[in-house]
Amino acid sequence: MSGFASDAMTRGLTEHASSRPIRTLLFSTLYPSSARPNHGIFVETRLRELLKSGQVETRVVAPVPWFPSRSARFGDWAKMASTPAFEERNGLQVWHPRYALPPKVGMNVAPWTLAWGARATVAKLIRDGFDFDLIDAHYYYPDGVAAAMLSRWFNKPFVVTARGTDLNLIPQHPWPRKLIAQTAGAASGSIGVCAALMDELYKLGAEREKLHVMRNGVDLERFVPLEKEAMRQKLALPQGTVLLSVGHLIARKGHDIAIDAVARLPQATLVIIGEGEERTRLQQQVARLGIAARVRFTGAIPNTHLASWYSAADALILASSREGWANVLLESMACGTPVVASRIWGTPEVVQSDVAGRLVDARNGAAFAQAIKALLEAAPQREAVRRYAEGFAWGQTTEAQIALFRDVLSHTNAGHVR
DSSP states (O other): OOHHHHHHHHHHHHHHHHTSOEEEEEEOSOOOOSSSTTTTHHHHHHHHHHHTTSSEEEEEEOOEEOOSOOOGGGTHHHHHHHSOSEEEETTEEEEOOEEOOOTTTHHHHHHHHHHHHHHHHHHHHHHTTOOOSEEEEESIIIIIHHHHHHHHHHTOOEEEEEOSHHHHTGGGSHHHHHHHHHHHHHSSEEEESSHHHHHHHHHTTOOGGGEEEOOOOOOTTTSOOOOHHHHHHHTTOOSSEEEEEESOSSGGGOHHHHHHHHHTOTTEEEEEEBOSTTHHHHHHHHHHHTOGGGEEEEEOOOGGGHHHHHHHOSEEEEOOSOOSSOHHHHHHHHTTOOEEEEOOTTHHHHOOSTTTEEEESSOSHHHHHHHHHHHHHHOOOHHHHHHHHGGGOSHHHHHHHHHHHHHHHHHHHTTOOO
């Protein structure tokens, strides 16, 4: 075939690809389900905003570890077992194939079991007419590594979005670190929700030109300022200072630091929203400090109901040791409530103004208590906090994703994958 004919074919393929929506397969274990509606909701949110453009068509494959029992005594494992094999969420078709996650060796074998568990589902999607253009994977390990295998099996390009612990914690283990580096080399592009994550991937050997920062936005329609006193009455919250700490009850979220800080603020009440393995230990800490009357555990609350809690509070505390891009920070700000957060990873990219809140260098109760006092004394206006959050709408990220996807497909149609 002559060079002219080849160029003409390439132009034809590219024009055809750009004349219809890009077809993506979103692949991730981090995706909500009817059994776990808050699990990975940040992935669903970004996809929902992307689909509003009308330029992308998507199916979701969100594998779930296999577990034999739905008995409530097994906690999250039972919820995984209860996850349907297929469901529709917000108008999207979502498949939940199972994969094996054996004890002790699960971390090392997960990419293979994950890819093999999803392979039949992906093949059926293609047979049934959804011959997607590329794989849009979320979370680098094991999901991104498994996506690289699916990419080879089905001859599709893929991109991976890094979200936090997949790059700021898991690479501490040698074998996953090696596979992450290999996957970054094979991917057509890597997306980080903050620059700090892409810097980390670069240190692992990734090519700088294939690294893209696309921050999360905030749903400015779901998270809006509501009248503070009305929300306090609705939620049976006391007068005085009300602080929130929102997130899974796990060690790295730093709820224990928030508790210690509130113990040093006699007029403050702390509301801890979330569920997890640390709940008993945190409750014991509260009892030991003698502040049970000033600390309330709500359990998990649907994301759609959080605006009332943010609006009722004077500040949000996020004392995490590791975060990629903490969505709770922007959700709180969008409701007019400033934040006090650890100066780690992507958080300084979110909190760039004293209007938005305060960053804390030392992760201890004394430092957080001091920062909370300083924030409350400054008393940023709720309207100003909301305006700051409005600078984080989703439009720019949506446009950047579409541009990256089209660039990947133009190189694929030209006969090679970046």
